[in-house]
Amino acid sequence: MSGGGKRWTFIYRWNGKRREMGLGSASAVTLSAARTLASAARSHLAAGLDPVTARNTERAIADPRASTFGTYAEAYIASVEGGWRNEKHRQQWRSSLKMHAATLSNLDLNAISTDHVLAVLQPIWSDKPETASRVRGRIERILNAAKARGLRDRDAANPAQWRGHLDILLPLRSKLSRGHHRALPYAELPVFMQQLLGRPAMAAKALRFLILCASRSGEVLGARWGEIEGGVWTVPGNRMKGGRPHTVPLSDAALMLVAGLERGKPTDYIFHGGEAERPMSNMCLAMLLRRMNVEVTAHGFRSSFKDWAANETNHADELSEEALAHTVGSAVRRAYRRGEALERRRQLMNDWAAYISEYN
Known part of the structure; x- marks a missing residue:
C-alpha cells in the first residue's frame, strides 16, 4: 500500500526497470481484492506480458469504441508489443498506420472494405514498396486479430489479404534490386515463406534454408552433413566468394x-535431387521461383535480409555484414569479431527467422 492517499500498488520489474501499477484506493478495494489483482498481474508477467499494458488492452477491448479500426489497432499493438525485442519495430507499427492508414481509423471494423x-x-504502392508491403501486412494482421476476438464478422474475408486478392488488384511493380539480383521486399517474406512451407520438394527446403541463413545458392546446394556441428555450419573456403571459410550460427x-x-x-x-552423392542444381531453385510466380533471384534474398536488418532491428550493421560474409575491417579484427560475435549473430538469425516465419 502506498502512502498519502492510501492506495494499493503492485511493484514489479519490466525490461530491467522498476514499474508500479495502481490497484485502487484502500477505501474502495479490499486487501483480498488487491491480492487477487496482484495475482493476475503476476500471471501476466509469467506469460511475458507487461501487467499495465495487458490491463489497458483488456479495458480497450471492452470499450464499445474498440469496434473502430484505430481504437482496436492500438489495443492490438499494446497486447503484442511486449514480445517485440526492437523498440524501432514498435514505433514503426504505430507511425506507419498513423501516417498511411489514418483514413481507416474511425471506420467500424466490419465496414472496412477492399476499396x-x-x-x-x-498512393505509396510504386514509390514506397517496402512501406506499402509493411502497412498492408499490418492491416491484415489487425483485422485477423479483430476477427479472432469476435469484433469482426467471422465469415468476412480479410480485405487486406495478399494472395488471391490484392495481388491481382494492384499493379506489378519493380522489385527492389541490388545490381542484377532482383529481390523480394522483406515485408512480403512472411507470406512467401508460408507458401514455401506448403511445398514438400527438396528444392523448397533448400530455398527455405538459404533464406533463413541469408546464404548464396552455391554455399547451400554444396552443403554436406559433416559441415554442421554444434549448431554451427562451417562453409569451406572453396565454396565462398571470398575464398575464406565462413561460420554460420x-x-x-x-x-x-x-x-x-x-x-x-x-x-x-544435405540438399540433393535423389542421390546423396550429387548436389542439386541451381536450376532447381530458379524453376521453383518461376513456378511460384515471383520475379526474384535466390541471391536477392540476401538483399531482403540486409534491408530488414538495417530498417527493422537494432543489431549492429557489422553483424549483418558478417552474416553475409562481407569483408569488414582488418584480418585481425575479423578473427577477433568472429569469436566475439557468434552468439550475437545467432540472435540476429533467430530474429530474422521469427520475422519471416510470422504466419507459419
Whole structure:
C-alpha cells in the first residue's frame, strides 16, 4: 500500500526497470481484492506480458469504441508489443498506420472494405514498396486479430489479404534490386515463406534454408552433413566468394529444418535431387521461383535480409555484414569479431527467422 492517499500498488520489474501499477484506493478495494489483482498481474508477467499494458488492452477491448479500426489497432499493438525485442519495430507499427492508414481509423471494423485498403496502398504502392508491403501486412494482421476476438464478422474475408486478392488488384511493380539480383521486399517474406512451407520438394527446403541463413545458392546446394556441428555450419573456403571459410550460427528454425531431413554420411549432400552423392542444381531453385510466380533471384534474398536488418532491428550493421560474409575491417579484427560475435549473430538469425516465419 502506498502512502498519502492510501492506495494499493503492485511493484514489479519490466525490461530491467522498476514499474508500479495502481490497484485502487484502500477505501474502495479490499486487501483480498488487491491480492487477487496482484495475482493476475503476476500471471501476466509469467506469460511475458507487461501487467499495465495487458490491463489497458483488456479495458480497450471492452470499450464499445474498440469496434473502430484505430481504437482496436492500438489495443492490438499494446497486447503484442511486449514480445517485440526492437523498440524501432514498435514505433514503426504505430507511425506507419498513423501516417498511411489514418483514413481507416474511425471506420467500424466490419465496414472496412477492399476499396478502403486500396485507397491506403495505391498512393505509396510504386514509390514506397517496402512501406506499402509493411502497412498492408499490418492491416491484415489487425483485422485477423479483430476477427479472432469476435469484433469482426467471422465469415468476412480479410480485405487486406495478399494472395488471391490484392495481388491481382494492384499493379506489378519493380522489385527492389541490388545490381542484377532482383529481390523480394522483406515485408512480403512472411507470406512467401508460408507458401514455401506448403511445398514438400527438396528444392523448397533448400530455398527455405538459404533464406533463413541469408546464404548464396552455391554455399547451400554444396552443403554436406559433416559441415554442421554444434549448431554451427562451417562453409569451406572453396565454396565462398571470398575464398575464406565462413561460420554460420544456425537459427532454431534452420536447425529444425535440417533435423527433419534424412541424415546421410558426413560427405553426403544435405540438399540433393535423389542421390546423396550429387548436389542439386541451381536450376532447381530458379524453376521453383518461376513456378511460384515471383520475379526474384535466390541471391536477392540476401538483399531482403540486409534491408530488414538495417530498417527493422537494432543489431549492429557489422553483424549483418558478417552474416553475409562481407569483408569488414582488418584480418585481425575479423578473427577477433568472429569469436566475439557468434552468439550475437545467432540472435540476429533467430530474429530474422521469427520475422519471416510470422504466419507459419
